[in-house]
Amino acid sequence: MTVSSNKITTAAEVESFLSQYDDFLFDCDGVLWQGDVLLPSVVETLDLLRSQNKRLIFVTNNSTKSRQAYTKKFAKFGLTVTKEEIFGSSYSSAVYLSKVLKFPKDKKVLVIGESGIEEELTNAGIQYIGGTDPAFNSEVPADGIDKLEHDPSIGAVLCGLDLHINYYKIAHAMMQLNTPDQETLFLATNIDSTYPSHGKLLPGAGTIVGTLETCTGRKPVALGKPSSAMMDCIKAEFEFNPERACMVGDRLNTDMVFGTKGGLGTLFVLTGVDNEASIFAENRVASPKFYIDKLGSLYELLHGQNN
Amino acid sequence: MTVSSNKITTAAEVESFLSQYDDFLFDCDGVLWQGDVLLPSVVETLDLLRSQNKRLIFVTNNSTKSRQAYTKKFAKFGLTVTKEEIFGSSYSSAVYLSKVLKFPKDKKVLVIGESGIEEELTNAGIQYIGGTDPAFNSEVPADGIDKLEHDPSIGAVLCGLDLHINYYKIAHAMMQLNTPDQETLFLATNIDSTYPSHGKLLPGAGTIVGTLETCTGRKPVALGKPSSAMMDCIKAEFEFNPERACMVGDRLNTDMVFGTKGGLGTLFVLTGVDNEASIFAENRVASPKFYIDKLGSLYELLHGQNN
Incomplete structure (x- = not known):
């Protein structure tokens, strides 16, 4: 692969990155939280995105909970997220059955x-x-x-x-x-x-x-990541322009492959399964367009906090 | 493959076949019985083999029953078989653990x-x-x-x-x-x-x-058919000469592969999963040395009965 990944390290780079996208798709574990621990500045970063009228979509492969039940997991971390902003693999399956397969x-x-x-x-x-x-x-x-x-x-x-x-x-x-x-x-x-x-x-x-x-x-x-059938369901539901949407995740072989195959921009965070070396490995399965130490750095860099 | 399979259809061919082997390994379902039905002349054929001092070994992949419990299945069909003549995949696993792996x-x-x-x-x-x-x-x-x-x-x-x-x-x-x-x-x-x-x-x-x-x-x-680990366990237990042993079965991809890989002779019967066309198919996985309409035909042909 010849695509190289750009690390976001300055306020100007954050502004440039944010200006390129209207819709943000998030993987959850390893991006927003790690297990039972909320990651730093996630609340502030989501608020920042909302204040700029970005649309937020939280994508999870967890099929054991409905979207409604999954809102409680967000609430536990102090994150206010509506059912409509969550796209779980159970919902994806229901959408695929009803809308795609009729x-x-x-x-x-x-x-x-x-x-x-x-x-x-x-x-x-x-x-x-x-x-x-x-x-x-x-x-x-x-x-x-x-x-x-x-x-x-x-x-x-x-x-x-x-x-x-x-x-x-x-x-x-x-x-x-x-x-x-x-x-x-x-x-x-x-x-x-x-x-x-x-x-x-x-x-x-x-x-x-x-x-x-x-x-x-x-x-x-x-019907879960990185299946293109899930991406088709998300596109059918939210009707966004893929070029103006960005997939945010911590795993190359699911999140980053998922975003890349779907024609979206990609932001890779270093708070989860894969690390910085992964994106430069010879046998990497995806090359994210952008990467950053953690999601919360988007807020911290803009507001002059140490990363 | 260039090996061709010989169909046994006369008393002379039965005699020639039997003279080549001292030990007979049998798959059970599709060879001795089909589901709950004993196949014709099986009792007589097993008696015939015993009368010629052949050793009989019944090989089954069924792991849910011990050899002792499996003797009851034979008894239900009126077949007298001892625990020592049965080689099930559970026993095979126990032999592998104790004798091969120590x-x-x-x-x-x-x-x-x-x-x-x-x-x-x-x-x-x-x-x-x-x-x-x-x-x-x-x-x-x-x-x-x-x-x-x-x-x-x-x-x-x-x-x-x-x-x-x-x-x-x-x-x-x-x-x-x-x-x-x-x-x-x-x-x-x-x-x-x-x-x-x-x-x-x-x-x-x-x-x-x-x-x-x-x-x-x-x-x-x-540790079951067609694994060579199972064959190794059987050979360790019975100490037979593979060239003087014959695997009898109804499936090419398990029984016949199992016998062939182990260096045994093979007899394929047409009372089970595969049929006569299977052994002449271009993409066949094994070419049995002999085949016969049913196991009981060994007895019937020798005794002048219609096959």
């Missing part, structure tokens, strides 16, 4: 996942089974599995992180997906193999989705 | 699977945790997952088909396997993505193993 009203979605998916499907007027329904989450007798059949009223299987995954759910989804015509759609909220929790990595949605991939030999359409 | 007596195996694995590990004098222990199989609170740590007393994770798979088990195994030095061994009883049950395909051990592959990025040593 999912038939008389068909159902089999949900392998948590309440976040259920709430977003309900909001979008899409019927579903599975999810947190106790019939899918209690011990199912062996003959319940033997009696499983393909159900033609199920038009799609949508799989995300499921902390209550069990054999019955996997077998149920397999029975729907594993037909010769493969007419039942296979969607995944996201395919991250792991996710960080309390300083550890735990199995992510991709680990759950992988069970269905293995037993069916099929690959899902993924 | 697994330390002071270390434990984390079992993701059913009682078949537990029984064979107990028989081999290997300590384990997990498996059917209720502490791994009841609803585990979220803080149980957050408290999970790498446990250096766990020397290996052994994963098979687990009809009671849950998130806690996956996270527990991930915590053991996902260390920088990768010193905890990763074994799988087998990696079949699906298995047939009552005329349907259901998610197999490979689907469960796949969860650990996805969240750790590691590949296990597989």
Whole structure:
């Protein structure tokens, strides 16, 4: 790659950077906060952007919470963010089903996942089974599995992180997906193999989705970063000009790839998974247009504070 | 491939075939029985082989039952088979741990699977945790997952088909396997993505193993067909001359590959997954040395019955 990344280190560079964009898409963990700790000057930076009439969109692959539920996570950090400013992978999946696929009203979605998916499907007027329904989450007798059949009223299987995954759910989804015509759609909220929790990595949605991939030999359409299907859903929802939008993130292989593939500008922050060396590595998967020590430096540099 | 397969269709060909081998390794489903139905003349054929002092070894990837428990399946069909004649993937795993790896007596195996694995590990004098222990199989609170740590007393994770798979088990195994030095061994009883049950395909051990592959990025040593590790265990146990042994099976990509890679003769039967066209297909993965309509034809041809 020949594109080089520009580090933002002065007030003038901040002003020049901000003048290029109207819409800012943010990854959350590693950008706004690290685990349970809010990063410095994030509140002030978001206020700064709002005061300049920038539009803020918070993009998360977390499928276990609906947008409404996710606002509480922001509130916990003292950040006032509306449901409409949040774009989670469950919502992305609901938008994809309803707006892109025009999912038939008389068909159902089999949900392998948590309440976040259920709430977003309900909001979008899409019927579903599975999810947190106790019939899918209690011990199912062996003959319940033997009696499983393909159900033609199920038009799609949508799989995300499921902390209550069990054999019955996997077998149920397999029975729907594993037909010769493969007419039942296979969607995944996201395919991250792991996710960080309390300083550890735990199995992510991709680990759950992988069970269905293995037993069916099929690959899902993924609706989380860095899938272009998610970007298409965001563009459909917010109708922004990609050239005037900037993706802000801490990971090259998700956030920066996501922004670059979508034709957006990119701002890489050094408060997360990857570091400064990552963006100059020979085998880097993306070259962000801009990078900065931390998001809060946008505010601090403009206001003459030490970085 | 240039090897051609010889179809056995006369009594003289049966006699010539039988004279070439002392040991017969059998796949079970699709060879001896189909689901719940015993195939014709199987009893007589096994008696014939025994009367000629052939040694019989029944090889199964089913890890949910120990060899002792699996004898009951044979008895149900009226077949008298001893524990010592059965080589299941759970036993294979126990042999591999104890004889090949010399697994330390002071270390434990984390079992993701059913009682078949537990029984064979107990028989081999290997300590384990997990498996059917209720502490791994009841609803585990979220803080149980957050408290999970790498446990250096766990020397290996052994994963098979687990009809009671849950998130806690996956996270527990991930915590053991996902260390920088990768010193905890990763074994799988087998990696079949699906298995047939009552005329349907259901998610197999490979689907469960796949969860650990996805969240750790590691590949296990597989101890079932067609893994050469299983063949090594069988050879260590029975000490036969491969050139005087014949693998009998209904699948090219498991049984016939397994026999061929192990340097054994191979007999392909047409009562299972693959058919006659499979062995002449351009892209075939194995060319069996012999094939026959069904196993029972060995007896029927010798005794002048219609095939």
